[in-house]
Amino acid sequence: MQEVWLPPWLEQHRHRAWIGDVLLAAAQVVLVLKLQQPVITVVTVGLAVFAAVAVLVRRRAPERILAAATAVAVLTMITDTVAAGLFITLGVLTFTAAAYSPRRRPWRHAVLVWGVIVVTGSVMDFANWWGPDQFGLFAWIFGGAGAGDSARMRRAYISEVTERARQAEQTREEEARRRVMDERLRIARELHDVVAHHIAVISVHAGAAGHALRDRPDEVWPVLEHIRGAADTVLDEIKSVISVLRDPDETDPTEPAPGLDRLGDLLDGLHTMGFRVRRQEHGDPRPLPAMVDLAAYRIVQEALTNAHRYGDGSALLDLTYRAGELEIQVTNRMVWPRPGRAGSGFGLLGMRERAAAAQGEVTAGPIPGGGFRVRAVLPCLQGSLT
Structure with a gap:
């Protein structure tokens, strides 16, 4: 069985496209029946149903559906049961073939369809066939092909620009x-x-x-x-x-590296910016190795900064001292959507590198209820860092 080909953008909006197809199919039924009034026969109803089905399945095999509709139109002309609304269906199907076929050949489709219809009409009734109405048929079929090709080219252009932007971003990140x-x-x-x-x-x-x-x-x-x-x-x-x-504009530090003893100053600074942090401690606080103390402070600082940037204005800081390790948890609620506030991911990368330098680890990710949690576990024993 031949695999159904659909453009990538259509794959993402398949359900929405089907709603449009159903409405278009209903419009085809109305047009075929409306243009045949006041005489509507069983054949006319059958042609209306055929037009609706062709519109519904036209994207699955655009060229085959167009060929089948052209054959039905020729058959109705030969048997003198032609429905004028069926020619409108041919224009829609020509548009689809030009827009969605795996190969780009819109004018070949238009020439073949229009040529077959013209030859059949000329053979069946040459005197009455060539009239002003034929210009409308020509415009409808070739206009559908041109519109379909334009839509195809526009989608191809957008897809190419999007892909180039994605590749450029990926290349920039890899570099x-x-x-x-x-x-x-x-x-x-x-x-x-x-x-x-x-x-x-x-x-x-x-x-x-x-x-x-x-x-x-x-x-x-x-x-x-x-x-x-x-x-x-x-x-x-x-x-x-x-x-x-180091940053060439950075001044040499005149104070020792920060540690958890400076958390109070960090939280006070965040509070002045309107960011509320609730601090909890469990276990017995103890002096930490210098590398662990610095890593713990930087991890808390980065986690609270991210919580301030992406959260709802509050966070929970939980410090747990256990035998041989310190556990840090920073939890906050996220604000969705976040237009123009997408993170680079370097903050989490920096926290993981800080933890790894102190032989610890950091995990981060969403939690149930729309929140986000950063959890770090660092060793507290001097001997674990030697």
């Missing part, structure tokens, strides 16, 4: 990810080369210092100076390499 990965690899290689070299120097001098302490204590001080100099060099090299990741 951005590739550049990020290349930069990370470059920094990792440079850090490895620099740190490995100077750590090796420190190790050698530390071994020499051990021997000096046992045999020649007065010679240990130059060795310690070498160790100190190598360590300072490592720190300077790391600073120079990591500095490429």
Whole structure:
């Protein structure tokens, strides 16, 4: 069985298209019967039903349905039972064939249909056939073909523009990810080369210092100076390499890295902007490793920022201290729709990278009731980060 071909846009609006087809089929029945008044026969009713069925199924096999309708029209002309409304059906089917056929050949359809009708009419009644009405038939069939081809070209243009935009966006995102990965690899290689070299120097001098302490204590001080100099060099090299990741307009920080002890200031700042955050804590708060403390603060900060941007103006912050881990949950209700407020996804990516750096994990997604939840689990033990 031949596969039914439909344009992609029609696949997305199949139910809506069927409603239009039903209305158009009903209009065809009315036209066929109306144009035959005052004499309506059984044949006329049959032709009206045929016209309605042809309109309903015309998209499944446009060219075959058009050929079948043309054959029926020729048969009615030969048997002198022609219905004028059937020629209107031929115009509709010519439009469909031009717009929805897998191959683009609208004028071939129009020429074949009009040519078959004209030849048949000329053979059956040449004297009465050629009249002003034939210009209307010509305009109807060729106009349907032209309109169908125009609709086809417009859909093809829109589809092409949409596809190019999608591919450009995908290419831009892939290029951005590739550049990020290349930069990370470059920094990792440079850090490895620099740190490995100077750590090796420190190790050698530390071994020499051990021997000096046992045999020649007065010679240990130059060795310690070498160790100190190598360590300072490592720190300077790391600073120079990591500095490429900083914003050139960013000023050097004059305060320590933030932690959960600064959550109060963060929540106060959000409150002044009209964003309400209800904070809950469970378990016994305890000092956290520096990396975990910083990651926890940044995750809460990013999650609340997203909740403020996409939510309804409030959020719940839940901190749970357990044996060996800290669980963070930020829950808020979403506002739909969000015109012009689509997120880039970099916020969630940043939270996951923060958690991974502290050997934790972050999960985020919608929850029942129209809300959104960000959940992070971070280790609290110093030994888990070594």
